[in-house]
Amino acid sequence: MKKILVANRGEIAIRVMRTAKKMGIRTVAVFSEADRHAPHVRYADEAVCIGPAPSAESYLRGDKIIETALELKADAIHPGYGFLSENADFAQAVGKNGLVFVGPKPHAIRVMGSKLAAKEAVAKYDIPMVPGIDEAITDVAKALSVAQQIGFPILIKASAGGGGKGMRVVEREEDLEAQMERAISEAVSAFGDGSVFIEKYVSSPRHIEIQVMADTHGNTLHFFERECSIQRRHQKVVEEAPSAVLTPTLREAMGQAAIKVAQACDYVGAGTVEFLMDAQHNFYFLEMNTRLQVEHPVSEIIAGVDLVELQLRVARGEALPLKQQDLKIMGHAVELRVYAEDPLNDFLPSVGTLERYRLPSGPGIRVDNGFEEGMDIPIYYDPMLSKLITHAPTREAAIALMSEAIANYEVVGVETTLPFGAFVMQHEAFTSGNFDTHFVNDHYTPKTLLAQREKEAQLAAKVALWHYAEDQKKLRLPKT
Known part of the structure; x- marks a missing residue:
């Protein structure tokens, strides 16, 4: 593998390229x-424009991306996350064109891309699952029957997607029909598939x-857990590793369960x-999730590995150079997703120009960044500017x-x-570790x-006033 095309943008594109260059691979x-x-x-060795601003005409054009990779004689395509990273048809097309897809096989993407197919695949591995229905439905009467069996509250979830779309919590029986219709409508709009499944609301x-990471030689490792409970609109904002609540016994049980899930779909x-x-x-x-996650840095920091390097080595057919017993947790890492969003206005995207943009630095601080001062924030894509990580x-x-660092x-x-x-x-709930996914609402x-x-402004004013008063006490010698 001498050259890879990175089919993404922003901080994750730079993140992948940085490791590739370290390995002597052109980008x-x-x-x-x-x-x-x-x-x-600018960071890449070569760059090609593949279309207009809308992602449907550029970053989602798998045909153009493959065509570019072939023209420039790339050996592989790394999809990053988002866009085409979990598109089984794209992964299959990459392989059919003689290129390496840096990710799992199309079969695994398809199985795990459907929540119901995923549950069916792992059912025989004795992995705990939330009580609910094991088939996708669109029928309100059947949904009511299932809800009555498992008891309210229940959760309606779109079978074909995530990110909070097509998801509804239903507390009472009389609300089920209206919430079911809304969930189906939203799922059709977002994923083109209105089927949903019903499960007990936890x-x-x-x-x-x-x-997890798996190679083609039968090895599957887990790199411990990430706590991702600080969310807004069912999407993560703060992540950390390890979790503040897992015991070593529970950590091992969850790690082994994760390995079984990967093995259930022949994951690579x-x-x-x-x-x-x-x-x-x-x-x-x-x-x-059949890809690299946004929050992968906290895992690689505490485990002392470069997950992108392992991805590329596995894609080259190499065996993982580590065994599970080699991995130990080293310290603690926290990540904040820095979005161009207004937390005072329901986290709505904030569009404008980065008039000033200066990153923090120092021991224990890492910034995976995709922007620089003077740039405009495009309205066409996810508004994440960077990931701020501390260790x-x-x-x-x-x-x-x-x-x-903030x-x-x-x-x-x-x-x-x-x-x-x-x-x-x-916040005391976070610092104590006593929080859940309702942190924002609560x-x-x-x-x-x-x-x-x-409060911070008042404190700063008091500190400034104290410094001024102390300064006035100092003996001021006349100039000679």
Whole structure:
């Protein structure tokens, strides 16, 4: 493998290219017209424009991406995450054209891309699953029958997708029909498939996921867990590794369960097995993401590995150079997704120009970044600017370092999730480890953030006043 095309943009494109270059592999960037001057374009050895700004005309054009890879004599395509990363047809087309897809085989993508097919695949492996129906339905009467059997509250979830789309919590029987219709409509709009499944709603859930990696020689490893319970609109904002609540026994049980899930679909490459954990620390299989995750840095930091390097080695047919017993948890890592979103306005995207954009730096601070000062935030793509990661010997130290890094991250021109991140790092529920996926609903409102800002401003004013008073006490010698 001498040259790879990275079929993505922003920070993940740069992240993959950085490791490829370290391994002596040349890189090809693809870009839309909106990203012509983006950092990932300059970072690559070669770059090709593949279409207009809308992703449907550029980053989702698998045919153009494959055509470009062949023209430039690339050996492989790394999809990053998002866009075509979990598209089985694209993965299959890559292989048919004699290229290596840096990811799992199309079969695994298809199986794990359907929540119901995934549950069916892992059922024989004795992995705990949330009680519910084992088939996709669109019939309200059948949904009511299932709900009555398992008891309210229930969760309606789109079979064909994620990201919170087509998802509804139903507390009462009389609300089921209306919520079912909304979930189906949203699923059709988002995924072209209105089928949903019904399962028991787990109250006070934590979102725990396990990073896995498998090669073509029969080896599958897990790289411990990530805590991903701080979410807005069912999407993660803060992640950390390891979780504050897992015991070594529970960690091993979940790790082995994740390995079984990977083996259930003959998995190859990097993947993430997601679990829900209830208040009693029972865990249930949720789904598997068949790609590198946004939050992969916290896992590679505490495990001391480069997951992208392992991906590329596996794609070259190499055996994993590690055994499970070689892996140990080293310290604690926290990640904040820095989105161009306004936390005072329901986290809606914030469009504008990065008039000032300065990144924090120092020991234990890592920024996977895709933007630079003076750039506009495109309206066509996910509004994530970067991932801010801190690492320290203890959870408390990693959180404190994150607060410091957030304070030193300068952004002028757009609103970001940095203030929300600061709010999370200082909240007692988070620092104590006593939180779940309802953290935002239970603890956060724009008013609380404004109140915190006002308190910080008052404290800063008092500190400035004290320094001024102390300065006035000093003996001032006349000039000679």
